[in-house]
Amino acid sequence: MKILSKALTKISLPLLAFVLAVFSGGILIAFSDREVLPLIGSPWKFFTAALHSAGNAYLALFQGSIFDSNLVKDGSFLRGFYPLSESLLIATPLILAGLSVTLAFKAGLFNIGAQGQFIFGAIGASYIGFSFDLPPVFHVLLALITAIVFSALWGGFVGLLKAKTGAHEVIVTIMLNYVATFFLLWLLKTHIFLRPRALNPLAPPVHDSAKLPQFLGSGVRLNIGIFIAILATYFVWWLLNRSTWGFRFRAVGANAAAARTAGISVAFVTTAVMAISGALAGLGGAVQTLGSQFELTPDVAGSFGFDAITVALLGRANPIGTVFAAILFGALRAGGLTMQANTQNPIDIVLVIQALIVLFISAPELVKFIFRLKGIKSGTSVTSKGWNG
Numbered sequence: 359m360k361i362l363s364k365a366l367t368k369i370s371l372p373l374l375a376f377v378l379a380v381f382s383g384g385i386l387i388a389f390s391d392r393e394v395l396p397l398i399g400s401p402w403k404f405f406t407a408a409l410h411s412a413g414n415a416y417l418a419l420f421q422g423s424i425f426d427s428n429l430v431k432d433g434s435f436l437r438g439f440y441p442l443s444e445s446l447l448i449a450t451p452l453i454l455a456g457l458s459v460t461l462a463f464k465a466g467l468f469n470i471g472a473q474g475q476f477i478f479g480a481i482g483a484s485y486i487g488f489s490f491d492l493p494p495v496f497h498v499l500l501a502l503i504t505a506i507v508f509s510a511l512w513g514g515f516v517g518l519l520k521a522k523t524g525a526h527e528v529i530v531t532i533m534l535n536y537v538a539t540f541f542l543l544w545l546l547k548t549h550i551f552l553r554p555r556a557l558n559p560l561a562p563p564v565h566d567s568a569k570l571p572q573f574l575g576s577g578v579r580l581n582i583g584i585f586i587a588i589l590a591t592y593f594v595w596w597l598l599n600r601s602t603w604g605f606r607f608r609a610v611g612a613n614a615a616a617a618r619t620a621g622i623s624v625a626f627v628t629t630a631v632m633a634i635s636g637a638l639a640g641l642g643g644a645v646q647t648l649g650s651q652f653e654l655t656p657d658v659a660g661s662f663g664f665d666a667i668t669v670a671l672l673g674r675a676n677p678i679g680t681v682f683a684a685i686l687f688g689a690l691r692a693g694g695l696t697m698q699a700n701t702q703n704p705i706d707i708v709l710v711i712q713a714l715i716v717l718f719i720s721a722p723e724l725v726k727f728i729f730r731l732k733g734i735k736s737g738t739s740v741t742s743k744g745w746n747g
Contacts, residue, residue: 372672372679374725375718376686383711384412387703415701419708422696423689441692443580447650449688451476453587454642455666456673456680457594458513458635462527463675464598465631466611471516471531472639473663474538475509479640480647481542482508484654485551487564487647497567498648502586505644506637512538513636514629521625527632535663543656551654561654570649583645587681590638595677597634607631639663668716687712 388394388408397404421428423445430438455472462469482504492500516534519525545551546559553562570581598604609617610627618624642662651658669687673679694708718725725731 370731371722371725372674372683372719374729374731375672375715375722378718378725378728379711379714380416382714383707384416386710387412387415387707390703390707411701415697415703415707418697418700419690419693421693421700423693426696440578441696443574443578445685445689445692446584447580447688448691449685450583450587450649451642451646451662452665452669452684452687453681454590454645455639455662456669456684457590457677458638458642459666459670460673460675460677460680461594461598461607461638462631462635463670464611465607465627466614467517467520467628467631467635468528469513469516469531469632469635469639470528470667471513471534471636471663472642472666473659474531474535475513475636475639476643476646476659476663477538477542478512478636479505479509479643480654480658481545481643482506482640483568483644483647484561484564487568488562491565492567494567494571497565498570501564501568501648502641502644505640505647509640509643510633510637513639514633516636517629517632520632521628539656539659542654542658546654546656553653559656563653564648568648569652570645579650581649583649586641586645590641591677591681594638598677603630639666642666665712668712671719672715 385408388411391408391411394404394407394411397407422441424442425438426441427438429440455476458472458475459469483501486497486501486504490497490500512534516527516530519530520527543559546561551561553560570583572578572581574580596604598608606617606622606627607630609620609622610624614624617627643659646662647654647658665687669680669683672683672686673681690708690712694705697703697707698705
């Protein structure tokens with residue numbers, strides 16, 4: 359019972375924050391509907407119209423992210439879950455990028471550089487993917503390993519700078535995000551990466567032997583990248599909770615001075631954590647490039663690196679929580695397109711909901727006040743010394 363009570367306590371505030379965000383988003387949807395506002399003089403009609411407008415929008419969101427009965431044909435019930443496969447496809451690189459931020463949080467570090475690390479992973483995977491003709495399994499493994507090495511070096515450089523010079527990782531990673539972005543733009547204009555006869559910066563597509571295999575048929579884009587993300591989640595969980603190195607990481611995150619007194623090399627831990635975090639984010643870039651995009655473009659990273667910070671916050675810097683948070687954000691992103699197409703509500707509504715989730719997560723006292731909760735510790739805060747959760 360105590361374990362169950364503790365688990366419910368951990369998920370209560372993020373869940374309530376999500377409920378508040380959805381409720382607030384519904385109000386925004388209703389007030390942005392041109393057919394609802396003219397009815398404001400008639401309270402009951404206004405309320406029913408607003409409820410209908412928000413309900414239709416969220417129904418479309420559900421149909422675009424989880425299950426759409428319109429896709430069920432010839433008795434194939436499972437075909438209706440195609441939107442869920444798209445949500446998982448989008449969530450896969452987000453899980454890996456979110457884990458990179460989560461791991462750093464546990465060690466008292468702020469990895470704001472997942473965007474740049476994601477880009478370097480995508481660069482490494484793309485180069486191996488289109489430059490060599492290799493056997494399928496070996497080609498995929500080599501591309502993934504190259505992405506991990508590239509991004510680990512990029513992330514480890516931040517840790518080394520902090521360990522040797524005291525440079526703050528937040529400032530360094532933010533600046534290196536810009537470096538990675540413009541380096542990618544330059545790289546796509548070189549003869550090595552620029553697709554022949556292409557006018558726009560676009561790399562050649564990766565060979566079929568380097569693509570991540572799909573396991574649900576050719577009509578479903580979901581690939582084995584989701585299993586890579588699950589294995590990475592288990593690795594991070596094991597590393598933090600079952601390994602000696604994980605204990606050292608958490609010790610430095612809790613109190614670096616005390617850890618140093620106990621004989622733990624804070625400099626080594628800082629460098630190692632940032633290198634592993636970079637590798638995780640880069641693996642996300644590789645999965646994105648080899649699993650769904652198949653070619654390197656200037657916007658290959660999209661907003662995955664920045665969304666990873668939100669995912670780690672929503673997941674309370676817990677590997678399992680990060681997975682569920684990433685799936686939620688993947689569903690919001692996949693369903694947002696259907697919501698816009700079916701109800702003419704702008705996809706920006708989804709971005710607002712994501713922002714509201716972050717707002718309520720970062721203000722646990724507000725959530726507890728709204729729901730009149732007592733006796734529940736927020737356990738979710740980020741201070742200058744790291745993550746407290």
